Amino acid sequence: MAVKKKQYQAEHQKQRAEIDQAYTQLDEVYAVAVDALSHHRHDWMNELQLLYGYVQLGKRDKQVECVERIKEQMLAESRVSKLGIHSLVFYLQSFKAVNRSIQLEVELSDGITLADRLGTEQSEELTRVIKETVSAYEQFGGSSWGECPTLFLMVSEYEGAVHFIFEPEEEYPNPDGAWEAVNLIIQDTGITATRTEEDPASISLQVLVDSKN
Template sequence: MKHRFMVRAMFVLLALVCLAIVYYLRSPIGQVLLFGSLLIAFWAYVRHIRKQAATERKQLLASVQRTATATLGHHRHDWMNDLQILYGYIQLRKIDKLVDCVERIKGRMAVESKISRLGIPSLVFYLQSFREVNSSVQLEVDIADDLQLGTLLTEADAEELTEAIMETVRAFQYSGRSSWGETLQLKMLLYLEDEEVVVRFDQLGTAGNRELLGQHMGGWMTAGRIRAEQLDSEYSSLRLRMACGKMNEVNACL
């Protein structure tokens, strides 16, 4: 989008320069030469912008591919650990611990399934690859019922909500820890309430710089369709609310 704006701006600037040349320069040959030179310069600039945009797209794609590959590797590692634990319990004939382990695996699979059905690709990718790109935060995700945000929010609202979630986690990451060496324990709950999508964040453990977190939240949540609510004086619990832009469509289909 930025590159397209730059190309349009350069085209307008070139047109103005050409008009000025035609007005002040009386020699037809000089007008043709200068106009041709400007066209060549403009063509070279457009080619450079397109090449730069293609390079940026390739770099972004490579970054996403690396993140996805590392995420799959982590999931595979987790499954291998779970299988080894199950195999150990089977060998030791510890049926009670075996049942608990299976229930824990089922719970994690249920959460992963709910995340994949949220309906917002950017949010799904962010949550599923979170551990790979945010090693200093241990995020526990809980999704109430079978929440599908793609059917409740418009595309613009979905992008704004995803950005709000990422910014909130980032705010906790840099402001919610008492020391840089510790791992932040953060729980995120998504649910639907009064035709609004609600995202609640609860930090577990010791409190960090709450004043800095409050300033951060108050600064960027003043605009847009998202409302931020402080649930306690320590800023250890926050809640984001966004009205469902497609709720009328959903109700009409019911």
């Protein structure tokens, strides 16, 4: 009887620890979401204040430029939201709120979605690879990459694969270090990586996908 009671207590403590860990992770997600929403609200307020200033000054050409910029930002966010992998969408849309050391600019071709085209394991794997590739650029760029440098991530689809192309805006100090790191990151996955001699700092990741329905 005493043995069963100890086993029950041990199992109960284990379940309690797992629940506590789940709540901690959930709280972390909520915190990131709140930061991301706050960041977006701040950005939109800046744009609206700028637009209001142009209206007050009667600068019609600047008003048009501002409206077009806002429209393009909305379209870009809409494209990201349609990627179809929730964890990846959340990472990309909350990046600016979480990471202040580099700026990630995401550009997607129209109509790209991975919804129902990758399995659950493949989707999680792709999200991890994207995250770790960004971190590799940040790590191997170091302080010599500049203050808050910009990394472009361009996503397009052709020849039966979706291509995620990473391209630093500024001159990148350690392309070979980033390249070696990315090859370790994609090891034992279905994702491949390529780069060119002309632009060794630009790395393209390719993931094969099912054709659209």
